[in-house]
Amino acid sequence: MLALIAALAGGLGLDLAAGDPPNRYHPVAWLGRAIGYFVPLLKGGAEKARGAAFAIAVVALAGLAVHFAAAASFYVAGAIALVVFSAVMLKMAVAVRGMERHARAIMACLERNDLPGARQNLSMIVRRPTADLDEQHVLSATIECVSESTVDGITGPMFYYSLLGPGGAFAYRAINTLDSMVGYKDDYYKDIGWMSARLDTLANYVPARITAFFMVLSAKILGADWKNSLQMLQRDHGKTFSPNAGYPMATMAGALRIRLEKIGHYSLGDGQEQATLEKCRAAISIMKLTTLLFFLAFSVPAMSVLYVAGWWRLLLGFP
Secondary structure: OHHHHHHHHHHHHHHHHHOOOOHHHOHHHHHHHHHHHHHHHHOOOOHHHHHHHHHHHHHHHHHHHHHHHHHHHHHHHOHHHHHHHHHHHHHHHOOHHHHHHHHHHHHHHHHOOOHHHHHHHHHOOOOOOOOOOOHHHHHHHHHHHHHHHHHHHHHHHHHHHHHHOHHHHHHHHHHHHHHHHHOOOOOOOOOOOHHHHHHHHHHHHHHHHHHHHHHHHHHHHHOOOHHHHHHHHHHHOOOOOOOOOHHHHHHHHHHHOOOEEEOOOEEEOOOOOOOOHHHHHHHHHHHHHHHHHHHHHHHHHHHHHHHHOOHHHHHHOOO
16 A cells, blocks of 8 residues: 555656656556547447447557556566656656646746747637637636646546555546547547546545645645635535536636636636636636645545555455
């Protein structure tokens, strides 16, 4: 159990220190290419059934492959090998530094008054059109992305790692990848991607709500408006189309006392203050502290309880 906790800490540390490797070395990028290859083959009759079977198969195969590789590393080379393997796989599933890098690239453009450059950088991390966004909406979208990615790219993988080990973290990343590639509602994807979208909604249900709680606590520790964050969480969490995304975004909007708005879709928070570069920096700080709190106050206790219950021995044969 200590080895798995050490691997979790090591994976987070690796991500903060090194960020993502080039795509040619990244298992998630390999998975994305494989999904992209098979997607056209899902078209042409019984698309809902094909899409559902494909999504379930991808998630199961990704999770089981990493799970059995982790177990094999322990049986062949011992606890140290398990720590190294699990840390590397978790590092591939989380993206603290990657999200910060994207956000800071947008901020750097705005600091140079390069709004077109900021829009271009923003287009790399959001689905919405960015070409006509003004500076306030660029800042809003950036902070929204930091908020939502705290769940999708950090605490979600940590949650499933804490319950299911590295295989769980990678299965969760497979769900995210499927949703980002085929979980759309247009005519081409709506049938082949419906199961991917539903799996993503289900997988994020609990992590989003736990993360929102730790965001409120982070806001209090960092001197942000934690009372307003709690109020906006309670009031605005249901305004987004996703039943999960509103939790971290509404909490962040309240903590920073700003309005987060996707034009024509939702508006979160009261906007007592303007979105600024300093608010973006504060959002990144809340993201990082939320990660630390999630590790200390959820992952470590959860993994310890599961160890006492004999779960890790059953799952990995871990003594």
